[in-house]
Amino acid sequence: MSMYKGKRSRLAAIVIIPALMASTLAACSEGGSTGSTGSASEEQQSGEQSQSLTKLTYWVELFPDAAAIMKSYGEVTAWKEIEARTGVQLEFQHPAQGQLAEQFNLLVASNKLPDVVDFGWNSYPGGAQKAIRDKKIVPLNDYLEDAPNLKALLDANPEWRKMASTDDGNIIGFPFIREDVTQQVFLGPAIRQDWLDKLNLSSPTTIDEWYTVLKAFKERDPNGNGEADEIPILIPAGELAFAGAFGTPNDFFREQDTVKYGPIEPGFKDYLATMNRWYDEGLLDKDFATTDSKMRDAKITGNQVGSTVLFLNGGIGKYMDLMAKSQPEFKIVGTTYPTLNAGDKPVFGYIDNPVTGIFAAITGSNKNVDETVKFLDYLYSEEGKLIMNFGKEGETYTLVDGQPKYTDAVLNNPNGLPISQSFRSHIMGATSGPFVQDVRHTQQYTTKPEQKEAMALWSAPTHENRMPPVSIAAQDSSRYASIMTDVNTYKDEMMLKFITGAESLDKFDDYVKALKALGIEEAIQIQQAALERYNDR
Template sequence: MGATTRKRPVAGLLGLLAAALLLGSCGFGGMADQPDRRTAEPGERLTYWAELNGNASSVRPTFQEVPFFQEWQKRTGVQLDFIQPPANQAQEAINVLLASGELPDIMEYEWSNFPGGPAKALSDGYLLRLNESIDKYAPNLKAFLEANPDIDKQIKTDDGSYYMFPFIQEDDRLRTYQGPIVRKDWLDELGLAVPETIEEWHEVLLAFKERKGVVAPLTFLGVPNALFGIENGGFIGAFGIKRGYYLEEGRVKFGAIEPAYKQFLALFRQWYAEGLIDPNIATVDTKTLDASMVSGRSGASIWNAGAGIGTWQPILQGLDPNAKLAPAPYPVMKKGEKPKFGQRVHPFNSAGVAISAKSKHVEEAVRMLDYGYGAEGHLLFNFGIEGVSYEMDGGQPRYTDLILNNPDRLAPSQALAMYTRASYFGPFVQDKRYLEQYYSLPEQQEAVAIWSNTDAAEHQYPQTQKTEQESAELSAIMQDVQTMVDEMSLKIILGIEPLDAFEGYVEQMKAIGVERAIEIQENALERFRQR
């Protein structure tokens, strides 16, 4: 991006971004040859609580306006009234919802975040235990779990209770989709290579600041909590730790109390003082992240191959044909080292759709949620509507230009969010064929290969289940610990407190039980290994 383009007013660029994200008329077709389905009684409606995905909400602000949700209701015969919390506020909103006692029929959430965990949500009467209902009304999910016992054991509580309809990423190639992204055209202009080491990253960010006049060279998500965007090991991982829980030689560690975390804080304290990190580090959300990267306010980030590269690059090239993004490997200390950490999700990560214990429409809700695990539902959730968002070609579903070359200038990530749930979680099994087409840019395909080349699998803490007592105790401890980690990290990075304050924070975390939290995680891990 040249100097003239770089000095273009941000408001003008944001207007162009808004125009690029605008959806005009979105076609919507029906389906032929529908199989017999159990439907809700005429006029009967179920309530459905969920946060709308950011790619979808950037185009249509409510669930009822999104073609996928219209089609899902049409096919199952179930009418839904959606209850939609504000963006990025699901955790706060669901606590208020549950406390009110006025529960919707269906709730979509990452249930490991519930205070006390899923077992507590069941025993407190919020969620319905689904074992009997799955046996009666969910033949598709039941068949999948019987065929996949390793996944089956991950989605139940320790006493064997099913509590939600899970999102499953069965294929290993679906589990890494996030990593460092940098403006390659700027690197070329400055005569710099894609950075690999911390030292090279410092050189690149400094050049963006001093030679390109970039306001916030490195930006990443700072919500829902501080440093959220680098929790998977970006920059922190170069010091041999993660910020949260991980495994080291089979034992559980919590990175924010390790001495290496102080070394990371020292690095980011220096970079912040040098103006290399977004000054709004604590408040960056997905919208401001998008705006910074497409306006040239920032030149590097950690984000997704789809929502990052796939969304930003077409918009950038619409503003400047020479603009180009490139994936970078997770940073290391020494050239040639393999990154120890990187983003990698579990086949199941506790995100799923539960039914309220108070619902009077259990059969209708279960049959609707089971739809995504059947052959026809699998196609809808992953590819959308045949003849509209995909066509069958040689027995394979192929996205149409509505998705890959949208006439209303939607990025593929946004078009997909209109017609499918393939790029974010829901009650279904994700299909690797979606990714093979979704990552249509060579930079996206290169990104997955680069970001997957880590030892993250060896150090990943598995998706264990806790007892109700353990979950309650762990949640209470970690709520205070996480608050302290966030507070400590920001104060030290921003220069509000000295670097040597780190040891005092660690002692405080030990005093409020972080070592007991690690013990709980160890106990749950041992039970998981013995299943």
């Protein structure tokens, strides 16, 4: 019988979940509050059981801004509190910075895996279903009775369950879930509001209006230094916020249930023609193809860039903070995704899925699957959610009228850490992991009015043509990867040539033929089959 079905080991002598967690699970199964702390007898039992600690090895990426201030997530206040509440000791293992994919591939090639591996398992060669067949991870379907908190979430949100499952219906692992649409919107077009005000211009909504504004930025010296050094717009080739206005994103999309590939559609030629015009007239940064993050920072803080595409916190929030003292009039704000016609509703935009694709999966090397399931499920309880998003009560948050509010330990870090790193040192709500991201965390993390306004504007696209998180079939994965490596290399090369004018757009049809010769039509059919399997999950 498969190790994933039928009988499961019930090791009564090994107690890994103390009574606090046990009472939480019992309360949930009996219809009580998942935040219950249990009876006095249960607390006594917890004290007795705490002498028998379980250790779990847990492999997960250490986010770069966390790596700058800590060696392990074991230093994070939230994880310390989880360990204290449950009695489970976590031994975190982190891949070397900048080597996530390589380290993951080396990890899964070994025979002995950590107990839990937190990763985008659909990136496993052949996908998560292949990882299950290879016995690298244990699907959760037969363990949901021991995971009532996660089960309740998936039962109440069928689309979340689809996103957390393989095409065969196997639940991959414990997902990171964003519970509100505002948490899924964090990137979009942005513009210098102070420049618009100085030139008496309105924020653009159509491609034609964008052209008018960018021309004004180029010709009317909005930075006021008497030099024509303004960069009206700084975006990469194929930028979704602008390619999407032409109905053809720089990737696969769907029209109803038919998969298409944007870069070979007629609308993409119109997009490239627009970018070529902007480039020729000096509106698009002449170094758009080679500008890295440091150069981008220098150009924006150097008062040169009029518009770009930014993150809410790592963009709008970051630059508003950086410029607050040196240039108090500096104001960069979100703007609507452009359309071709005034009044049209944008279709394409940046949005993450509520189930992000990162799963804390129990590996085939784990000897205590049942107990690990109970431990990870605790993080989806109201109590676990509160800890992961807010840390330790009285230290990193307090309850005000029953609502968690961050303390100055987080919001005004005594060690002078910027707010993003301050959050990283205390909670996991800003990153990923096996829990639900609390919307009350997001509301306190994203505080500037410019950020809140941007979030509202960037939430407008319908996303009706967006591809869901499909999985390429294992038998197609090698061929698909080979095709798309060649397609992307050629496509990216030709986009630059078309935009800079090194190649005439009269050659667009030849470019499409070349992509078809490289196998893009076969790749579309592989994506089509993946979409149909996803819809049938």
